[in-house]
Amino acid sequence: MITYKEAQEKRNQLTDEGYCIIDGILNESILSDLKLATARIIETEDKYTKSQKNFGGLIIDCPFRDPNFARLLAWQPTFDLLHIMGVDDIRWMGNLFLINKPPFSPRLYWHQDWLWWDEPVSSERKPMQVFLNYYLEETTTENGCLRVIPGSHLRRNALHDKLPVAHDVNTKAFPPDHPIFEDVSDAVNVPTPKGSVVMGDARLLHSTNANNTPHQRTLLLGWFLFDYDKYPPSIKEAYAKSYYSKTPNWWKGNFGDPLKTLVVDEATGCPSTEVNRSPGIYLKDT
Numbered sequence: 001m002i003t004y005k006e007a008q009e010k011r012n013q014l015t016d017e018g019y020c021i022i023d024g025i026l027n028e029s030i031l032s033d034l035k036l037a038t039a040r041i042i043e044t045e046d047k048y049t050k051s052q053k054n055f056g057g058l059i060i061d062c063p064f065r066d067p068n069f070a071r072l073l074a075w076q077p078t079f080d081l082l083h084i085m086g087v088d089d090i091r092w093m094g095n096l097f098l099i100n101k102p103p104f105s106p107r108l109y110w111h112q113d114w115l116w117w118d119e120p121v122s123s124e125r126k127p128m129q130v131f132l133n134y135y136l137e138e139t140t141t142e143n144g145c146l147r148v149i150p151g152s153h154l155r156r157n158a159l160h161d162k163l164p165v166a167h168d169v170n171t172k173a174f175p176p177d178h179p180i181f182e183d184v185s186d187a188v189n190v191p192t193p194k195g196s197v198v199m200g201d202a203r204l205l206h207s208t209n210a211n212n213t214p215h216q217r218t219l220l221l222g223w224f225l226f227d228y229d230k231y232p233p234s235i236k237e238a239y240a241k242s243y244y245s246k247t248p249n250w251w252k253g254n255f256g257d258p259l260k261t262l263v264v265d266e267a268t269g270c271p272s273t274e275v276n277r278s279p280g281i282y283l284k285d286t
C-alpha cells in the first residue's frame, strides 16, 4: 500500500508535470479477467484493427461490453489512493477505451484532449479531467509505451502550434515525418509494469512509441473528473449535455451499481461552454 508521503508526491507530479504512474494497482485476479474480456473484443474487432493499423491499432469505446469493466472503473484501490492524494468528488465520463497496439504498429500521434480551452479555468494548475490508463501488459519503448511532454498541460510548447485538432484528423493523411509524430527533445517515455495505472491531465501533450515487437499490448483508458463540485457551472453543463445520456445503459444485473454515484449531474439549463479543443490565450508561454 502506498504511503501518505508517496501519495502526495504522486499528486505533486500530476499537478506539476501533468502525469504520474502508480505501479501494481491491479491484482492478478482482475488482471486475468480483464485480459480475457479484452481478448474477446480484440478478436471480434480484428477487421477494424487491421484496417486501422496506421492509427496505431484498435481504439474502441466499450464500457458496457463486459461486467469486469465496471469492476475496473470503480476499482476501490484507485479511489482509496485518489482520496489520499486529496482528490474529492470524482466523476466518470461514461467511457472506457480499449486500446490495443498490434505487433509492429506505428506511433500514436501527439495530441492533448482538453475540450474547454475558452474557459479561464484552463490555465489553472489543478487537474480537472484526467485519463486513467490501466496497462494489462508491461510497456517498454520497444513495444510502444506512452510518451509525454511534462508540463505541456500548463505551458505552451513548440509542438502546440504545429498540431491539428486532436481526433479530428485522419492520421493516414500525414507522412511519418509530420510534426504529429515528431521526436521532440523534451518528450519522456513512460514505460509501465503490467497492472499499473498512469494518470494524465487532459491538457497534457502525449503520444506513444511504435510497437516494434511481435507481441500486442493492451490498455483500458477511462476518463474521470476530479473535484467536480468545484467546476464552473458552464463546464458542468457542457459535460452534462455531452456525457450524461451515455451512462443509463447500465450492465444487466447490478454490476454497474458502484458507478451510479460517479455519473455527471443532469443538465440544469444554465449556459454551457462550447467545445474548443485548440489551446488559446489560457495556455501560457512560461
Ligand SMILES: O=C(O)CCC(=O)C(=O)O
Pocket (backbone or CB within 6 Å): 099, 108, 131, 133, 144, 145, 146, 206, 207, 208, 219, 221
Ligand atoms: O497507448 C497508450 O499507452 C496511451 C494512449 C493514450 O493515452 C491515448 O490514446 O490518448
